Amino acid sequence: MSNRALGIYREPEFSPGKVEPDAAILDATMAELKREGVGIQTIDAISFASGAPPRADLVLAMCQGPRALKRLAEVEQAVAVAINSALSIRNCYRDLLAPGLERAGVPTPPGALVPADEPLDARKLAGLDLSAGVFVKRGDLHALAPEDVQRAADRAEVEAILADFARRGIRFAYVQQEVVGRVVKFYGVSGSAHFSVHPEGEEVAEAAVRALSEAASAAAAALGLEAWGGDAVLSGDRFAIIDFNDWPSYSRVRGPAARAIARRAMSLLGRPR
Structure with missing residues (x-):
């Protein structure tokens, strides 16, 4: 059969x-x-x-x-x-994603999960430099609306964004340190079946692609994913993975990815x- x-x-x-x-x-x-x-x-x-x-x-x-x-x-x-798998998809919710990336040991900006409907506890953001800029992201799923990921330049802006999240029924937020550089999108399939990087501007150096491929594959393994993608920020010969997703649309490489x-x-x- x-x-x-x-x-x-x-x-x-x-x-x-x-x-x-x-x-x-x-x-x-x-x-x-x-x-x-x-x-x-x-x-x-x-x-x-x-x-x-x-x-x-x-x-x-x-x-x-x-x-x-x-x-x-x-x-x-x-x-x-x-x-x-169900577990790997759940691992891409933001409350579990950051710990998963940390387990994988991949370069990723520091961040903290905070309640959106409670007074901001500065101790939870002790590892972040708010004056250098942070992104406040809804703390469950990936962005479902443009307002679900917002940049803040100081504590007052963080608190204002959290209040907006709470008004919209979003209970938790993930505050992530901003990383300066150019953002690239990547797609992968585990088992070395596929990996590709898609910059908006100039091409990414081959050495950087290899390093990002190794890090992203390690992240996928830690999260349990087979089909995956994400975003990274490149700065010189360094990078940081800022987001990771279960089964993206692979729009730029649909045929090879399928x-x-x-x-x-x-x-x-x-x-x-």
Whole structure:
């Protein structure tokens, strides 16, 4: 009997402005698996979370909401391979992301998780220099709106942003030290299946790409991710990873990424479980 793969689309509320690109990378990956003789089926996250999921040996999960992740964890216990696993997706929520990057030992700016609806405790920000600039990010998911990541130049601005978060129902915020340099986006698939860096301006030196690839791969392993991406700030020959995401849209490299994810999936299916 051939293997069967179930693809789960990301919830629209977690794909602001990227519903179609997110769906496109999942569809492209499923098409690659179909060429390998794998039976495929796709489902939206709400249906997956609320009903009995179809039998599958492989689950390609872009969902991020708590209900879908709970169901995904149950499916994994039934011996299905998951890209990405429920735990690894949850590890990309900001409250767990920073500790995960620290475990990986990768260059990342210092930061602190603080309540948005309580008076600011300066002791929690002791490792940060507010006068050098910080970014205040919603403390659960990645940015769902432009206001979910804001720069602050001093304590007063941090407090004002926290108050705005609290008014919008965001309970926690992650305050991250600003790093000066140019921001680059990177995409990866574990098992050395794919890694690419995408600067907005001049190309990145090969040595820097190799170093970033090693660091990002270590971060992905610590978080448990198979399909991943993120942002880094380059300054000379140094870099810092400032964000990490489970299964991005891979918009700039959709074809190669889909083939890489499919290869990684087939490799994982071949392993004893």
